Amino acid sequence: MNTNTYPSFQVLICDDDDSFLRSISFAIERYCGINNIIQCNDSREVLGKLNDGDIRVVLLDLNMPHISGDELIAQITELHPHISVLIISGINQVEAAVKCIKLGAYGYHVKTEDPERLSNSIMQVIRYQELNLENQAMRGYLLENQTSLHPAFSKIISVNHQMHSVFNYIESISNSQQPILITGESGVGKELIARAIHETSSCSGELVCVNVAGLDDNLFSDTLFGHKKGAFTGAEQARKGMIERASGGILFLDEIGDLNLASQVKLLRLLQEGEYYPVGSDTPKRINAHIIAATHQNLLTKKENGEFRNDLYYRLKIHHVNIPPLRERKQDIALLLEHFLTLAAQEFNKPLANIPKELLILLENYAFPGNIRELRAMAFDAMSTHQSGDLSMKAFESVRSAVPTLDIQAQLSKPLFESSSTLPTLKQAAELLVAEAMKRANSNQSLAAQLLGISQPALSKRLKKGQPES
Known part of the structure; x- marks a missing residue:
């Protein structure tokens, strides 16, 4: 019994x-x-x-x-x-x-x-x-564990164990003199991580952020190194570069994967020699800042394709912080959604919306190609038209239509069955798929049907067929 x-x-x-x-x-x-x-x-x-x-x-x-x-x-x-x-x-x-x-x-x-x-x-x-x-x-877990973490991580909302491992790693390397490379898909919060590194370090200077994407070699040199008076036409005054502004602090170079090869040579020399020349100057200056670089690109692939210098790659990757995408942090979705809805309600001066019953299940089955940035945009857009009561599901129609979409190539790259195992019959495979869809949708037939790409009545019929005779 x-x-x-x-x-x-x-x-x-x-x-x-x-x-x-x-x-x-x-x-x-x-x-x-x-x-x-x-x-x-x-x-x-x-x-x-x-x-x-x-x-x-x-x-x-x-x-x-x-x-x-x-x-x-x-x-x-x-x-x-x-x-x-x-x-x-x-x-x-x-x-x-x-x-x-x-x-x-x-x-x-x-x-x-x-x-x-x-x-x-x-x-x-x-x-x-x-x-x-x-x-x-x-x-409750988040509040309890945040008390044992450095206050710098309080702005990063997560109960994911991978993220907490990242936090612990950051605390161990934040005072290192070596470069730190932050990788992760667009929208995962790489700049937030850079700010956390800055706050956990003992640096007295500020965090200076530079997005190097789209900078040609001349603009890169002028932005980072600065120039002396008369260095070029229009240079009527000497200008300090970002490296000097970051003195005693951290220079954060975002989108480092987009840096052109000529500028990569200059960055490599800066890291190797610890010195640089302002544009138009013959007198070197010493760098007095830590370097953090970040990219959403696969630098290893770019290195193998000759688009990123081999020596610079290994120089930047001495300490490596990888941020998992939101689809691997599903337990964070509810917390982040509630946080963004609260911020949006304050900005629009509206009552906080109730989260619809199906929304969390729907979002947990969504791939989030834009990660946390995409979830934030969804929350603010939904709150912009919200009046009262439950949040309208209309604001998430794009999510609903995208949920059934599967990355077939990604699925095919993983072995579904051991080569030595017996294959299931088509009927057994269909039953396994239905059971897995119902599990992922928390027994919500409408969402499970979307995951399977069939109608809700068709799924209901399959479920009834699978029930044992009474």
């Missing part, structure tokens, strides 16, 4: 019909494995049970003596806003359903519905609450 309870929180079912209480409890345990259930046949007892128990999901009958279901919705929403309420009524009326949803109900179902469909809807509510609890735990 299985004594484990699921979910970790309690589900309260209130209906004045004892036979329905028994049947719905049996149905959701059979189809969903939900057995952490409290039954109640008197609506007057509901609020008391909510105060006493760890209840996060409530199933209510609409028409009950003493206190009706719609009256209870309003009270629960006001007193316990974290609780999700589902109405299960014997009346199939659109007006009643609309009224309940407006009052704050998660959904409206009729008692005569197919038990499996009703159970799937209840399971969605359970998954939603589990996500909320998981996000709360992550926020």
Whole structure:
């Protein structure tokens, strides 16, 4: 006999019909494995049970003596806003359903519905609450672990273990005299990492940032090294370069992968000799700044193609910090989205939006080619048209349409099966795909169908076929 309870929180079912209480409890345990259930046949007892128990999901009958279901919705929403309420009524009326949803109900179902469909809807509510609890735990973990990290990392929102390994590595190398190379896709926050390195170091000078992409050799020299008066036409005054401005601090060279070969020679000499010549000057100056470089490009590939100097590559890569893309940091998505929505709400002077129930699941299945920068843009764009209540899913239509897209070449590059193993049949492979899609979509059939590239009814049909005979 299985004594484990699921979910970790309690589900309260209130209906004045004892036979329905028994049947719905049996149905959701059979189809969903939900057995952490409290039954109640008197609506007057509901609020008391909510105060006493760890209840996060409530199933209510609409028409009950003493206190009706719609009256209870309003009270629960006001007193316990974290609780999700589902109405299960014997009346199939659109007006009643609309009224309940407006009052704050998660959904409206009729008692005569197919038990499996009703159970799937209840399971969605359970998954939603589990996500909320998981996000709360992550926020607690983040706060707890940030206290043991250097304050410089407080601006980088992450509970990802790879990122925390990066933080620890940065603390160990921040005072090194050797160059540091930061790599990662566009939008992962390489400049934030450079600022964290600066703040964790003992440098007394400032962090000076230079984007070298698009700089020709002359402009690169003038920007970094400066020039003396009369060095060229129009040079009426001597000008300090960025290296001198960064004296005692850190010079951050962003997009180093775009640096032309002529400028690469000058940068290499700067790193090797520790000195440079301002444009038009015969007197060398010593560099008194640490060097951090960053790129979204694959420098190893550029080196092998002759587009990046071999010696400069190894000079820059003495300390290497690689930032994982957002798609590998899925547990950070909820935290970052909430952070950006809060910033956007403040900027637009609007009430903070509620995150829709399906949005986090949708975003966790999205590849995020633009990484954190893309998520920030999404949040600000969504808040710009937001009025009140839940955030509109219309702002994320591009995500919804992109979710089913798979990188076929990337998939083919990985072996799906061991060469010595027996291949599954087509039927078994299809069942495995369906199971994996449902897992990734947290049992949300609509999103799972998108991942598989089929319609929701087609997926529902496959799921029914896969169920054992009762």
